[in-house]
Amino acid sequence: MNLLAKTTFAVQEPDRLIAAQVQTLLDLKTKPRRSLGRLESLACQVAAIRGDVCPPLPEKAIVMMAGDHGVAEERVSAYPQEVTAQMLLNFARGGAAINVLARQACARLVVADLGVKGEVSAAPEIRNHRIAPGTRNFTREQAMTRPQAIVALEVGIALATELAQAGVALIGLGDMGIGNTTASSALAAAFTGAPVEEVIGRGTGIDDAGLRRKLDVVRRGLVLHRPDPADPVGVLAALGGFEIAGLAGVVLGAAAARVPVVIDGFICSTAALAAVGLAPHAAGYLIGAHRSVEAGHRIVLRALEVEPLLDLQLRLGEGTGAALAMNLVDASLHILHEMATFDGAGVSDSGA
Amino acid sequence: MNLLAKTTFAVQEPDRLIAAQVQTLLDLKTKPRRSLGRLESLACQVAAIRGDVCPPLPEKAIVMMAGDHGVAEERVSAYPQEVTAQMLLNFARGGAAINVLARQACARLVVADLGVKGEVSAAPEIRNHRIAPGTRNFTREQAMTRPQAIVALEVGIALATELAQAGVALIGLGDMGIGNTTASSALAAAFTGAPVEEVIGRGTGIDDAGLRRKLDVVRRGLVLHRPDPADPVGVLAALGGFEIAGLAGVVLGAAAARVPVVIDGFICSTAALAAVGLAPHAAGYLIGAHRSVEAGHRIVLRALEVEPLLDLQLRLGEGTGAALAMNLVDASLHILHEMATFDGAGVSDSGA
Numbered sequence: 234m235n236l237l238a239k240t241t242f243a244v245q246e247p248d249r250l251i252a253a254q255v256q257t258l259l260d261l262k263t264k265p266r267r268s269l270g271r272l273e274s275l276a277c278q279v280a281a282i283r284g285d286v287c288p289p290l291p292e293k294a295i296v297m298m299a300g301d302h303g304v305a306e307e308r309v310s311a312y313p314q315e316v317t318a319q320m321l322l323n324f325a326r327g328g329a330a331i332n333v334l335a336r337q338a339c340a341r342l343v344v345a346d347l348g349v350k351g352e353v354s355a356a357p358e359i360r361n362h363r364i365a366p367g368t369r370n371f372t373r374e375q376a377m378t379r380p381q382a383i384v385a386l387e388v389g390i391a392l393a394t395e396l397a398q399a400g401v402a403l404i405g406l407g408d409m410g411i412g413n414t415t416a417s418s419a420l421a422a423a424f425t426g427a428p429v430e431e432v433i434g435r436g437t438g439i440d441d442a443g444l445r446r447k448l449d450v451v452r453r454g455l456v457l458h459r460p461d462p463a464d465p466v467g468v469l470a471a472l473g474g475f476e477i478a479g480l481a482g483v484v485l486g487a488a489a490a491r492v493p494v495v496i497d498g499f500i501c502s503t504a505a506l507a508a509v510g511l512a513p514h515a516a517g518y519l520i521g522a523h524r525s526v527e528a529g530h531r532i533v534l535r536a537l538e539v540e541p542l543l544d545l546q547l548r549l550g551e552g553t554g555a556a557l558a559m560n561l562v563d564a565s566l567h568i569l570h571e572m573a574t575f576d577g578a579g580v581s582d583s584g585a
Numbered sequence: 586m587n588l589l590a591k592t593t594f595a596v597q598e599p600d601r602l603i604a605a606q607v608q609t610l611l612d613l614k615t616k617p618r619r620s621l622g623r624l625e626s627l628a629c630q631v632a633a634i635r636g637d638v639c640p641p642l643p644e645k646a647i648v649m650m651a652g653d654h655g656v657a658e659e660r661v662s663a664y665p666q667e668v669t670a671q672m673l674l675n676f677a678r679g680g681a682a683i684n685v686l687a688r689q690a691c692a693r694l695v696v697a698d699l700g701v702k703g704e705v706s707a708a709p710e711i712r713n714h715r716i717a718p719g720t721r722n723f724t725r726e727q728a729m730t731r732p733q734a735i736v737a738l739e740v741g742i743a744l745a746t747e748l749a750q751a752g753v754a755l756i757g758l759g760d761m762g763i764g765n766t767t768a769s770s771a772l773a774a775a776f777t778g779a780p781v782e783e784v785i786g787r788g789t790g791i792d793d794a795g796l797r798r799k800l801d802v803v804r805r806g807l808v809l810h811r812p813d814p815a816d817p818v819g820v821l822a823a824l825g826g827f828e829i830a831g832l833a834g835v836v837l838g839a840a841a842a843r844v845p846v847v848i849d850g851f852i853c854s855t856a857a858l859a860a861v862g863l864a865p866h867a868a869g870y871l872i873g874a875h876r877s878v879e880a881g882h883r884i885v886l887r888a889l890e891v892e893p894l895l896d897l898q899l900r901l902g903e904g905t906g907a908a909l910a911m912n913l914v915d916a917s918l919h920i921l922h923e924m925a926t927f928d929g930a931g932v933s934d935s936g937a
Contacts, residue, residue, distance in 0.1 A: 262682070263672065263675050263680060263681055263682075264681075264682055264901050265663070265664075265789040265790045265900070265901065266790065268789065268790075268899065268900045268901040269682060269897075269899060269901055269905065270878065270897045270898030270899045270900065271896075271897040271898050271899075272897060272899070272909075311617065311935040312617075312933065312935045313933055313935070315933060316932060316933050319930070319931060319932040319933060320615065320932060322930070322931070323615050323925055323930040323932055326925070326930065328615060328923075328924060328925025328929070328930050329615055329616075329924070329925065329930075330614070330615075330616055330621060330920060330924055332923075333919050333920055333923045333924055334916060334919070334920075336919070336923075337912075337915065337916055337919050437617040437620065437935070438617045438618065438620075438935070526622065541896075542895065542896070542897060543894065543895060543896075543913075544623075544893075544894070544895075544896050545621075545622045545623040545624060545894060545913070546622030546623050547620065547621060547622045547623075547624070548617070548620045548622065549616050549617065549620040549621055553621065557624075557912075557913065557916055560689075560909075560912045561895075561897070561909065563689065564685075564686060564689055564909055567685045567686070567688070567689050568682060568685055568686075571680075571684075571685045571688075572680060572681070572682055572685055573675055573678070573680025573681070577680070578671070578674070578675040578678065578680050578681075579671060579674070580668060580671040580672060580675055581664065581665055581667060581668050581671060583663040583664045583665070583789070583790070
């Protein structure tokens with residue numbers, strides 16, 4: 234059995250019994266029942282995933298994958314394609330938003346080049362997992378071959394496995410790739426069946442003419458490839474990106490290692506949708522970070538049955554929302570570890 | 586001029602020019618313009634309040650005020666009234682949710698007793714600003730006298746001023762008081778004119794019969810006192826609570842000292858509404874932490890024109906939402922301080 238098949242097979246449902254035990258513990262704390270809302274369900278989820286009623290504060294990592302997109306030649310982005318490679322260097326030097334926010338979250342930042350176009354200077358901070366210098370234009374042909382999609386998925390699986398083995402117990406997803414909201418819109422339409430106009434947005438900031446081009450490009454891609462959502466690898470190969478398939482692999486590898494995954498915005502959520510297509514139980518490992526401005530994000534989150542924690546009108550990607558949400562995961566575990574119980578504190582409980 | 590009048594007079598509008606300068610700086614950073622959404626507006630707001638285009642990461646405090654409510658005898662809470670005093674001790678011992686979350690936020694927690702009913706053991710961690718052992722039942726008489734309301738406001742002003750002088754540059758609000766959602770619903774209806782049924786909620790968890798009682802109690806209070814929103818002190822005296830008036834004072838003192846205020850849930854937001862009634866420019870100093878489950882919160886936030894940052898279904902109070910949101914204020918300033926510019930990083934800018 235290959236790594237992909239072995240990993241999807243290994244993804245088990247988080248332990249519901251532990252989730253229920255943690256809720257019982259939280260109900261003894263000095264607060265009205267469930268009054269800490271999502272913080273309580275977060276603690277239950279993390280405990281259920283880790284298989285531990287009192288999981289320690291997790292070591293954290295953000296996996297930021299970059300790739301270029303052939304479809305960028307259809308002028309669907311406000312930025313030129315060389316920005317992907319330029320931003321990789323910016324990540325290596327520590328100057329991008331995700332560098333700042335990962336530092337604040339005390340999360341290790343792992344930057345991986347899955348297939349950026351053109352020359353990328355070697356930098357020790359960038360992992361070289363280049364599959365090809367960008368995908369192909371999906372309005373003309375498959376974005377990648379099926380074997381390429383599997384390689385990208387397996388790069389993600391191997392990376393998540395490595396991090397889990399090194400003690401990382403919370404992984405955030407991040408993406409960089411000029412053109413990748415277009416690929417994600419196509420994937421979102423393919424996986425959810427939502428009308429194309431509902432999964433299209435302005436990405437990094439295209440104008441109205443660009444938005445119309447993007448709509449047309451995604452429609453042409455869907456007509457050309459007729460993607461079958463029952464074959465997630467085929468859908469990724471036809472319309473996806475190296476970094477998107479890689480991030481789907483990270484979700485699978487993390488879930489197989491019982492590590493929760495904080496998804497970021499539209500692109501990472503679409504990658505998670507592909508992962509859940511391959512291993513339905515992976516859905517239980519996902520923590521929604523934020524609700525992006527990008528229209529398709531709502532639809533993908535709904536398909537994942539994930540409620541985001543933050544509503545900050547972010548539309549940057551890179552894992553910025555995931556990094557910000559990690560503080561809330563820590564908060565949920567601090568509550569579980571440190572709050573007094575009604576009995577211990579001598580406070581009257583109403584049972585409410 | 587008394588302290589209250591002097592303070593409301595001293596509240597100036599935050600510096601719009603500085604906000605615009607900070608936005609210009611943020612637009613040079615390596616990200617699509619405004620793509621960090623609320624994080625960018627937060628940095629602009631904090632800078633404008635502090636009068637500094639690059640304000641340092643703030644020292645933080647949560648001011649948690651407690652008081653009892655005469656209206657609790659109408660059985661409008663799921664908890665007995667002695668819980669207020671019991672929780673004060675829990676705060677002093679460090680076992681409550683706000684202790685945990687303030688520690689995580691590296692915020693000093695200042696707990697003040699503005700008028701809890703019955704015996705409260707002296708504890709060095711609790712500031713004694715007791716005005717009376719609880720307010721009176723507003724369905725029969727004024728909750729407090731006008732001079733009592735002014736004392737409570739001035740306690741808050743003095744506390745915020747003291748913290749600002751000690752170097753605190755970000756203050757979060759927290760509340761504790763059995764019955765205080767009922768008082769807040771009455772205040773919210775009085776200040777906004779919203780129908781009573783829209784500002785009523787289950788508080789810490791009352792049942793349907795309790796909810797009907799609460800509706801009736803608030804209606805009777807409004808009929809009895811006919812509060813005039815143009816006289817915020819009169820409204821507070823008729824329907825408010827010592828801790829609510831105290832928190833309104835904290836907003837005023839903080840705004841006069843150019844310190845931003847993170848409001849918490851329904852009770853603290855209602856206190857902020859009273860403060861804005863007294864000094865309209867105080868609105869510019871408010872940072873919305875979260876959207877509470879409590880129905881009236883939306884209406885009060887709308888009246889304040891404040892958009893909350895978190896949507897975590899919290900309904901605990903104590904300042905828990907405010908403590909969680911402080912991390913986002915820090916994040917906004919880290920971005921301002923640490924991100925590279927397009928020029929500095931050699932990244933192509935689209936101007937989008």
